[in-house]
Amino acid sequence: MKDANGQAINIVVKSTKWGNLFIHPTEWVELTEPNALLLIINSQNQVLNTTFDDLMSTSAHFHIQFDTDTFSREGIINFAQLFRYTRNVKFIIEAPNFNYSDFYKTFGLNQAREGEVNQQDDDFLLN
Numbered sequence: 675m676k677d678a679n680g681q682a683i684n685i686v687v688k689s690t691k692w693g694n695l696f697i698h699p700t701e702w703v704e705l706t707e708p709n710a711l712l713l714i715i716n717s718q719n720q721v722l723n724t725t726f727d728d729l730m731s732t733s734a735h736f737h738i739q740f741d742t743d744t745f746s747r748e749g750i751i752n753f754a755q756l757f758r759y760t761r762n763v764k765f766i767i768e769a770p771n772f773n774y775s776d777f778y779k780t781f782g783l784n785q786a787r788e789g790e791v792n793q794q795d796d797d798f799l800l801n
Contacts, residue, residue: 677709684710691717695729705729737766 675683684704688695695714697705705712705726712729714722745753757763 681709685713686710687713687715689715691715693717 675685677683684707686697686701686705688697688701704710710726712724712726714724716722754765
């Protein structure tokens with residue numbers, strides 16, 4: 675597609691129906707080009723027109739996801755070296771042997787409770 679001046683327009687169409695925006699590295703680079711346009715289909719099936727700069731100015735964080743086998747040990751060390759002195763960069767990895775079932779048990783959500791359920795009007799809390 676081209677604009678009125680004949681310049682190419684990069685258009686990337688993505689869905690955020692499930693809450694996150696997943697952008698492939700090729701699309702990421704395309705969005706940084708002049709005349710790039712990102713069309714987002716949201717959970718209400720609305721099409722939102724945005725740009726790379728809009729994304730960066732409205733989002734405080736973004737995450738990069740890799741499979742652990744993407745890099746060799748040496749490769750991930752070199753990758754980390756690129757960001758070693760960059761403020762607020764973190765590697766986020768799932769906790770080893772973490773179990774959501776055990777986590778929820780700490781709240782007692784796995785135990786049935788005896789007694790009566792009190793269903794009262796709680797609209798007064800809204801005032």
